Amino acid sequence: MGASLAWALARRGVSGVVVVDLDLAGVYASSELNAGGARATWWQPVNIETCRLTLDFFRSHADAFSFAERGYLWLYDDAALWHKAREKRALQNAAGLDVEVLGVGDVAERFPVLDRNLDELVGATFSPRDGLVNPNAVRAWYRAEAERCGVRFLNRHYVAGVTTAVASGLSGPLRRVESVDVAEVRRGQPTDDDGTVRDILTTHRVPRDVLVAESRIACDVIVNCLGAWSPIFSAKIGVRDVTEPVRRQIALVDVHAGDVAAGVDLAGLGMIVDPSGLYLHPEGPHVLAGYSIPDEPPGFDFGYDGDTFFEAEIWPRLAHRASSFERCGHVRGWAGLYAVTPDCSGIAGRVGGFANLYEAHSFTGRGVMQSYAVGRAMAALIDTGAFEDADLTALARDRFADPARLVPEDLHI
Numbered sequence: 001m002g003a004s005l006a007w008a009l010a011r012r013g014v015s016g017v018v019v020v021d022l023d024l025a026g027v028y029a030s031s032e033l034n035a036g037g038a039r040a041t042w043w044q045p046v047n048i049e050t051c052r053l054t055l056d057f058f059r060s061h062a063d064a065f066s067f068a069e070r071g072y073l074w075l076y077d078d079a080a081l082w083h084k085a086r087e088k089r090a091l092q093n094a095a096g097l098d099v100e101v102l103g104v105g106d107v108a109e110r111f112p113v114l115d116r117n118l119d120e121l122v123g124a125t126f127s128p129r130d131g132l133v134n135p136n137a138v139r140a141w142y143r144a145e146a147e148r149c150g151v152r153f154l155n156r157h158y159v160a161g162v163t164t165a166v167a168s169g170l171s172g173p174l175r176r177v178e179s180v181d182v183a184e185v186r187r188g189q190p191t192d193d194d195g196t197v198r199d200i201l202t203t204h205r206v207p208r209d210v211l212v213a214e215s216r217i218a219c220d221v222i223v224n225c226l227g228a229w230s231p232i233f234s235a236k237i238g239v240r241d242v243t244e245p246v247r248r249q250i251a252l253v254d255v256h257a258g259d260v261a262a263g264v265d266l267a268g269l270g271m272i273v274d275p276s277g278l279y280l281h282p283e284g285p286h287v288l289a290g291y292s293i294p295d296e297p298p299g300f301d302f303g304y305d306g307d308t309f310f311e312a313e314i315w316p317r318l319a320h321r322a323s324s325f326e327r328c329g330h331v332r333g334w335a336g337l338y339a340v341t342p343d344c345s346g347i348a349g350r351v352g353g354f355a356n357l358y359e360a361h362s363f364t365g366r367g368v369m370q371s372y373a374v375g376r377a378m379a380a381l382i383d384t385g386a387f388e389d390a391d392l393t394a395l396a397r398d399r400f401a402d403p404a405r406l407v408p409e410d411l412h413i
């Protein structure tokens with residue numbers, strides 16, 4: 001998100017943009033650890049619109065981002081959710097998404113790999129314009145383009161402190177962020193996983209023995225794009241965030257395990273979302289499968305549960321829906337952080353009470369597929385005082401004070 005915004009600002013001619021990121025290599029950044037799903041089929045207009053614009057951008061750089069328009073197949077077994085899905089389809093199709101409604105027979109015919117327990121389904125939607133993207137390529141592209149436009153990226157630099165002052169605003173006194181204190185941590189290969197970056201990102205402290213240098217950066221404008229870490233920054237300036245970091249795990253599945261000659265044929269398929277909460281898509285020679293454990297406690301936890309996760313959560317759900325997954329293997333997996341808000345929509349806009357503080361974070365499981373549109377919209381807001389292209393007003397943080405203004409996004413995995 002930070003790289004997208006920096007690029008959008010630089011393209012508007014804004015100079016002096018600096019991105020400070022402890023983990024530019026992305027060993028722990030959510031942007032590196034996600035599932036690579038890209039869809040505009042949400043239930044909230046602001047999420048549909050930002051994702052639609054971002055998917056158009058991915059489509060226009062399809063080779064660079066390995067964007068594959070293979071669709072999302074979403075299976076339903078709950079009558080109330082299924083009713084809502086069909087209701088929301090009007091909104092989605094008004095945005096040009098061409099979402100289809102499928103009966104259980106259509107699912108069996110068009111997706112023969114799904115051959116088990118279809119009688120428990122009530123229907124499905126298929127959104128052909130959604131698909132899969134290489135999030136790491138997207139991230140690298142934003143960064144390269146931003147650098148080309150003059151943006152400076154400070155890797156292995158951690159924002160450790162913030163200095164604010166009182167400024168006067170039209171409607172009374174406001175605070176201003178004057179500067180941030182940045183700690184440069186021990187050098188090494190940027191992809192070195194020697195524990196330093198992880199320790200800082202889980203304890204939020206920079207130990208003296210890894211500190212290389214400290215510096216102070218004066219800010220005309222500052223944007224909190226710290227993803228799951230945004231509340232840590234906010235707390236430093238007395239702002240309370242509602243975001244919680246929550247672990248999400250993903251497993252890679254070997255579909256040729258057990259000498260099954262044919263393996264599992266997902267060729268040409270995009271994302272499949274099972275009513276059990278399991279999602280899967282082909283990933284090179286393997287299948288990527290994710291599942292969000294309900295009631296996972298919040299915390300900065302990157303531990304992957306390995307075979308336990310695969311055997312307890314992934315394999316049974318795969319085999320329940322497709323007999324060809326009966327015999328498959330666990331390759332490896334990882335855990336990353338969702339930045340979860342109470343309504344599962346992101347937070348973007350100007351931070352009230354401050355003259356020069358903005359934010360774009362907490363996009364739960366949707367940050368990559370919103371990245372282009374949110375970056376552009378935020379750049380316009382910062383540059384001109386108003387949104388252009390996408391209107392992010394609905395994502396303002398003050399909505400959490402008014403239940404009527406929440407943006408509950410239920411089509412969430």
Ligand SMILES: Cc1cc2nc3c(=O)[nH]c(=O)nc-3n(C[C@H](O)[C@H](O)[C@H](O)COP(=O)(O)OP(=O)(O)OC[C@H]3O[C@@H](n4cnc5c(N)ncnc54)[C@H](O)[C@@H]3O)c2cc1C
Nearest residue numbers: 001022023029030031034035036037159227336367368369
């Ligand atoms: C398992 C999983 C699956 C997902 N699947 C999808 C998907 O299919 N599609 C999709 O669109 N999204 C998905 N997401 C969500 C998506 O990855 C995130 O919403 C998105 O990457 C957030 O981007 P970001 O730039 O806001 O945060 P991040 O990519 O996390 O970047 C925040 C950066 O801030 C740095 N940082 C933190 N504190 C400081 C500090 N004080 N000083 C300096 N740097 C700091 C961190 O090191 C990090 O690099 C998934 C996420 C996970 C975890």
